[in-house]
Amino acid sequence: MNRIYVDNAATTPVRKEVVDKMLPYYTEFYGNPSAVYAEGQQTKKALDEARETIAGILNCQPKEIFFTGSGTEADNWAIIGAAYANKAKGNHIITSAIEHHAVLHACDYLEKRGFEVTKLPVDEYGIVNPEDLKNALKDNTVLITIMTANNEIGTIQPIKELCAIAKEKGILFHTDAVQATGHIKLDIKDLNVDMLSISGHKFNAPKGVGVLYIKTGTRVHNYMHGGGQERNRRAGTENVAGVIGMAEALRLADIELEEKNKYLTNLRDYFIDTVSKKIPYCRLNGHRTNRLPGNINFSFQYIEGESLLLMLDIKGISASSGSACTSGALDPSHVLLAIGLPHEIAHGSLRISIDSQNTKEEMDYIIDSLVTIVQRLRDMSPLYEEVLKGDK
Amino acid sequence: MNRIYVDNAATTPVRKEVVDKMLPYYTEFYGNPSAVYAEGQQTKKALDEARETIAGILNCQPKEIFFTGSGTEADNWAIIGAAYANKAKGNHIITSAIEHHAVLHACDYLEKRGFEVTKLPVDEYGIVNPEDLKNALKDNTVLITIMTANNEIGTIQPIKELCAIAKEKGILFHTDAVQATGHIKLDIKDLNVDMLSISGHKFNAPKGVGVLYIKTGTRVHNYMHGGGQERNRRAGTENVAGVIGMAEALRLADIELEEKNKYLTNLRDYFIDTVSKKIPYCRLNGHRTNRLPGNINFSFQYIEGESLLLMLDIKGISASSGSACTSGALDPSHVLLAIGLPHEIAHGSLRISIDSQNTKEEMDYIIDSLVTIVQRLRDMSPLYEEVLKGDK
Secondary structure (H helix, E strand, O other), X not given: OOOEEOEOOOOOOOOHHHHHHHOHHHHOOOOOOOOOOHHHHHHHHHHHHHHHHHXXXXXXXXXXXXXXXXXXXXXXXXXHHHHHHOOOOOOEEEEEOOOOHHHHHHHHHHHOOOOEEEEEOOOOOOOOOHHHHHHHOOOOEEEEEOOOEOOOOOEEOOHHHHHHHHHHOOOEEEEEOOOOOOOOOOOHHHHOOOEEEEEHHHOOOOOOOEEEEEOOOOOXXXXXXXXXXXXXXXXXXXXXXXXXXXXHHHHHHHHHHXXXXXXXXXXXXXXXXXXXXXXXXXXXOOOOOOEOOOEEEEEEOOOOHHHHHHHHHHOOEEOEXXXXXXXXXXXXXXXXXXXXXXXXXXXXXXXXXXXXXXXXXXXXXXXXXXXXXXXXXXXXXXXXHHHHXXXX | OOOEEOEOOOOOOOOHHHHHHHOHHHHOOOOOOOOOOHHHHHHHHHHHHHHHHHHHHHOOOHHHEEEEOOHHHHHHHHHHHHHHHOOOOOOEEXXXXXXXXXXXXXXXXXXXXXXXXXXXXXXXOOOOOHHHHHHHOOOOEEEEEOOOEOOOOOEEXXXXXXXXXXXXXXXXXXEEOOOOOOOOOOOHHHHOOOEEEEEHHHHOOOOOOEEEXXXXXXXXXXXXXXXXXXXXXXXOOOOHHHHHHHHHHHHHXXXXXXXXXXXXXXXXXXXXXXXXXXXXXXXXXXXXXXXXXXXXXXXXXXXXXXHHHHHHHHOXXXXXXXXXXXXXXXXXOHHHHXXXXXXXXXXXXXXXXXXXXXXXXXXXXXXXXXXXXXXXXXXXXXXXXXXXXXXX
16 A cells, blocks of 8 residues: 555645646756846746746735745745834734744744744634734734644634734734645735745645745845845745746646635545544644644644654554654644643644545545554553543 | 857756756655655655765765755855854954855845945955955954855855965854855865855756855854754755755766866867957956866957847857846946956956857857957947057
């Protein structure tokens, strides 16, 4: 049996069609897009077309799309660049407790340099309460950064509503849409955000390429200093093949979005319902319905997530205990702690992130494996023994 | 006839062998290297092997190699990161007048934030005089950044000697080796630099991937904040395929270096000698021999470089007037001004950067085209008419 890959929130395989689109830009159309001669203009045209494709899907202007080397770069640029560019107005930044580290650590960086950061709490499902945002606003608030959808528990935030609160006060709003883009419909004009971050490899484009959307007129300092690429806003020769792959991947994802999400939601709900029935002492993390179609996150009491992952790996299943970026770390997920899980339960968590290549047969295999493994791990747990005794 | 590409200093085609090495990492081995399961560990192993290959060729430790999204990011990280990390010791930075904009603009950024920057002059060939560096040192100097080889005129700096001056005073030394890597032999241990920047697409690897070498123990702040990638030093999912391509491209370049450089030096010298003989009122920019094997840079009096480029383009020749990053800009090259060229002569400059795919037949075709085009452009110049009258 082939291995089962259910860690699509960590990264995705690049689609065959995407690779095919990229290939000519390595060996044939390799000109530097900043050059005046034919090869350069050819590449520049392809970059511009990619920009138009992405802008069209996200409903913004092509000139508002800036290519970066990653989602992390987009987040760092947006947050650090906007904070410094608007420092004269104030030094207060608002974010949420469950952001990706690319956002939280950028905020930490600023906090060490004289900025004040408020991390909004979330409810038990991971949702930011708009009232909390209103109450956190201060006269010196210059930036709010709240993610569109969470990478661990899949919770989707009410970005439009949160952003409206910011706009009422004339405060910049950034959203890390790395997990959402290509997976749920995003309309930038409707959301009305000032900045939005994307990462290609989360939707079947290659690693090493991202986007920062910057609304025209937004004050944000450059983050990469050098050549005049990206209208003098982001220096460094563009990752041409990567950008072209990203545009193609987003185009395909957008076409297939509705149908795929129906499929994934069914698969997800089947998984959640079956596990909830078959495995005692488990808890679904995140909201039951207001979550990414491909996200499943469970905590199993009385077991260690790390052991669970390793045993799933032996069974040929690739899953995650949370964010890939913190795997190997011994600290429990800040997201799970923020939704109120005690340390010991947060430790026993599992993220299954599915995509269109996954099947119901695979879900059944994972569920069966889970039942066996969870039982086996619990049998080894003295704590679980106590529980069983207590139950008698 | 096929087009002739002689702008290899701007960017290079990706080698077929390199693309072949990269391909499996898009669709087959796509695991996130931070993940614990088989697919992740597989990718991590491949990343580590790439790191070892690069470290072996450059003569440093694998743990001193940090992957970035571009040469620009590597330069920005080194300069801004080291400046802030060593701010307590002083705020003076020394660079040269002919650095790439990724270095100069990073210095400008710091200058606006309380740092003091000295830009060392260069001689008529573009060489930094070690005595000038000695004289520029101050008690508060914390960083020196001087490029290994210049991107416009190909001049190779005496990095080992310059670095020794820094080391004597315990000052950090960074070199932008973007143009040098894969083109001339670099031995980091011998150079003794603390930081060194590389860009893949300058040596037949793809665009969008680079390296910052950081000597163990060097104090430099992180530039990308987020996940724990690259031993907690550079956040963001690694561009796995790009890194693997870069290592393979560098491996191949290193194997072929000596033979290729003999070939290129011959071709370059043939071009320089022939043009010098055939076209009056021209000037070779940069040093006659102490230059990159593939670099040719001429100024032709009484003509505009932009028109020259366009007419070469029509003849099927892709060349450059200097750095691709500033093409389209009306300002004459800061490099050519720094070596003492008056504005009007700097404007009439042409960079031909050759690589192993270029042939003697191509050189002859370019030279013949140049002779015709330069003559035609001069025939249109009232200034040149004056000169001819004066000559009579």
